[in-house]
Amino acid sequence: MRQVRHGGAAGRIALGVFAAAMVLMLALPMMALADLAPRTSLLTSARYMSNARSFIISGKMATKFKGKQIAVEIRKPGRTYWDQVALLTINKSGRWSVHYTPKLGGKFFIRARYMPRKSLSRTAVLTVKRGPSTKMQILLASTTSTRDSGLFERIGPAFLAACPEYTLKATFVGSGAAIALGGTGDADVLLTHSPAAEVDFMNGIVAGKASAFRGLTRNKVMYNDFVLVGPVANPAGVVDNSASGGAQAAFQSIATAGSTFWSRNDASGTNAKEKEIWKLLGNPQIGQSWYKASGTMGMAQALATANDAGTSGYTLADRATWLNATSLGIVKNLKIVNAGDPILFNQYAVIEVKGARNKEGAQDFSNWIRSPQAQALIKTYGEYTYPGQIMFEPNAGPYPW
Amino acid sequence: MEVYATAIVDAFHLLTSADATVWEVIRLSLIVSGSAIVVATIVGVPLGYLLGISRFAGRGVIVLLVNTAMGFPPVVIGLFVYLALSRSGPLGGLEWLFTPQGMIVAQVILAAPLVVGVTAAAVASVPAELRIQLRALGASRWQEGRAVLMEARGGVLVSIIAGFGAIISEVGAVSIVGGGIEHYTDVMTTAIMADVRRGELSKAMAWAMVLMGIALLVNVALTAIQNTALSYER
Numbered sequence: 001m002r003q004v005r006h007g008g009a010a011g012r013i014a015l016g017v018f019a020a021a022m023v024l025m026l027a028l029p030m031m032a033l034a035d036l037a038p039r040t041s042l043l044t045s046a047r048y049m050s051n052a053r054s055f056i057i058s059g060k061m062a063t064k065f066k067g068k069q070i071a072v073e074i075r076k077p078g079r080t081y082w083d084q085v086a087l088l089t090i091n092k093s094g095r096w097s098v099h100y101t102p103k104l105g106g107k108f109f110i111r112a113r114y115m116p117r118k119s120l121s122r123t124a125v126l127t128v129k130r131g132p133s134t135k136m137q138i139l140l141a142s143t144t145s146t147r148d149s150g151l152f153e154r155i156g157p158a159f160l161a162a163c164p165e166y167t168l169k170a171t172f173v174g175s176g177a178a179i180a181l182g183g184t185g186d187a188d189v190l191l192t193h194s195p196a197a198e199v200d201f202m203n204g205i206v207a208g209k210a211s212a213f214r215g216l217t218r219n220k221v222m223y224n225d226f227v228l229v230g231p232v233a234n235p236a237g238v239v240d241n242s243a244s245g246g247a248q249a250a251f252q253s254i255a256t257a258g259s260t261f262w263s264r265n266d267a268s269g270t271n272a273k274e275k276e277i278w279k280l281l282g283n284p285q286i287g288q289s290w291y292k293a294s295g296t297m298g299m300a301q302a303l304a305t306a307n308d309a310g311t312s313g314y315t316l317a318d319r320a321t322w323l324n325a326t327s328l329g330i331v332k333n334l335k336i337v338n339a340g341d342p343i344l345f346n347q348y349a350v351i352e353v354k355g356a357r358n359k360e361g362a363q364d365f366s367n368w369i370r371s372p373q374a375q376a377l378i379k380t381y382g383e384y385t386y387p388g389q390i391m392f393e394p395n396a397g398p399y400p401w
Numbered sequence: 402m403e404v405y406a407t408a409i410v411d412a413f414h415l416l417t418s419a420d421a422t423v424w425e426v427i428r429l430s431l432i433v434s435g436s437a438i439v440v441a442t443i444v445g446v447p448l449g450y451l452l453g454i455s456r457f458a459g460r461g462v463i464v465l466l467v468n469t470a471m472g473f474p475p476v477v478i479g480l481f482v483y484l485a486l487s488r489s490g491p492l493g494g495l496e497w498l499f500t501p502q503g504m505i506v507a508q509v510i511l512a513a514p515l516v517v518g519v520t521a522a523a524v525a526s527v528p529a530e531l532r533i534q535l536r537a538l539g540a541s542r543w544q545e546g547r548a549v550l551m552e553a554r555g556g557v558l559v560s561i562i563a564g565f566g567a568i569i570s571e572v573g574a575v576s577i578v579g580g581g582i583e584h585y586t587d588v589m590t591t592a593i594m595a596d597v598r599r600g601e602l603s604k605a606m607a608w609a610m611v612l613m614g615i616a617l618l619v620n621v622a623l624t625a626i627q628n629t630a631l632s633y634e635r
Contacts (some may be wrong), residue, residue, distance in 0.1 A: 147599075184489045184490075185488035213489075300598065301597060304602070328600060330600045357496075
């Protein structure tokens, strides 16, 4: 019988070479991708203490790594950065551990990083079933128009529903005072509409003086416009010209006619805009008896005062408070005499304070108010009560300064 | 006149409405001012007694300072307390700004001089012969103090009433230190300010009637105590 020669030794060698080539082809990329840096193991006590509020996080490496550092990092779902909570040294048996009490409730991720090579352990999930008894408090200092228009009644509870581990304390003081609260570090996040003062705050200046704290991030949230309102009879003959320069002309008519003008004089966003327009005209209002600058009136109160027959006059208002006042019926003797000039554009911004007491809360609020859900809430607010009018138009985005 | 009649009716509607916030605000007002006057009494009555019975060189100056402090504007006290409790201030670590605790601190500072001053005046008007007699009969300092305060109890109660009246009705300190934050630091006076600023004058008037009614009720109670206390004399 003829022996079938099917390669024999040569075939086996070829097969061997082929197999080795395949292994190498698969292994080499894996070896290249695999980071050969040493990693620590990670163990959390969450496995056997499911209702705990504090956890033991520990890990082990080989003994030769003693004395090296391990950083423990934590991240809440939805947040973009990892926060370092502990920096530990590996002891002589290669172990490290830390006792950690989270300040937040809910679920979060935890991992350990071997510092000399920055290599990461696996990521573990910790869930704090019940939040700590004092929830983390966020202090929001906001302009008054978000409350006076009723918007905050909508977005406050919505934020708490989205981030239930916080309590939101909102104080409505006007943009200037809100920025001052940010400057002393008492507020965690600000909602304001006074661009020049905001830019100053980002640079660490509040009301002309250096402040202890400054802004960390500034982003657009929503916009509307300012409207100049006055008596229905319009004694100063203000022309409703919405072209650029129309607002200036309107203010000039008021100055020329010497009609009463109510100014809020409280460094709020509306007051800042009004002062900006007067400045463009060379400040004809300073010291004049028709210019009533009352520092203690809110926007709605100023509108009510301008509406009253004895103190009738003109005033600058933001669109949202104006619409709210019309629905309350307190401005029956007033009408819009000028609107639409591009200078009357009113942009609202959310500012996180750098070094705030609750920086996670500030970041969560800032992110949430720019999220699609919150922006949709803002958009639909007022559409039902004032059909056809824009109360607040959402336009979340970065705010270059 | 009708304005007030309507306001009283509005006040009843405010109280009987199912709005939980209204009772929250009333409760916080009473807690803040109540705690403040209790602390001011505990601190102020002994100090007032000591000031009343003492005779030393600088006494006139101290009495002058206490009387000036009685008339100190609440908003100025609020500003000072705010600067102290602010994060950039010395006591920022306490985190009492925009909390009821901070408001209580400000109101204690407001009420204490009143309690001290009026108690001192009341104690000083107790005849000195009584104290000599008590000591002659062997009373210790504590017993002498208690007896003198019992004699002066009318004035001491007036000081507490005056102190409470001053702090339940002030708005400057609680609004600067507390911030008027809804559900946390909103008291009746800051609610009135906020409603006026918002243009809701009728609601503000309703709150005003509620505030005056509560102040009246508390004073009726305190005066009843005062009358019982004084009735032994007749």
